[in-house]
Amino acid sequence: TRIKDKEIIQAFVENLSANLSILDKQNLLEKISQYVEKGSLYLRVDKQAAFKGSFKLCKADPIRVRIRFRKSKLEDVVQICREIGMLQ
Numbered sequence: 001t002r003i004k005d006k007e008i009i010q011a012f013v014e015n016l017s018a019n020l021s022i023l024d025k026q027n028l029l030e031k032i033s034q035y036v037e038k039g040s041l042y043l044r045v046d047k048q049a050a051f052k053g054s055f056k057l058c059k060a061d062p063i064r065v066r067i068r069f070r071k072s073k074l075e076d077v078v079q080i081c082r083e084i085g086m087l088q
Contacts, residue, residue: 013067016045017085019055025088027057032078032087039072041081 003009020028028035028043035042044062045055069077081087 013084016055022088024057029087036074036077039069041067
């Protein structure tokens with residue numbers, strides 16, 4: 001499902017940033033090049049954790065999330081992710 005409504009996207013990203021654990025944020029930062037490709041951030045979020053209202057990165061049976069950024073350089077994506085609190 002694609003979401004194009006800017007308010008919904010902003011609310012989701014803020015919620016995701018607020019509910020990711022510090023450990024997940026640190027892991028994301030350490031391995032950021034594995035999560036970013038062509039200006040998009042690809043995340044796999046645990047379904048059960050999301051159902052319970054929290055977010056946890058996982059590899060098995062995930063909800064796949066793609067967040068596209070207008071800027072495509074890795075450094076720009078990292079800077080934006082830091083500004084919104086997604087990276088530690």
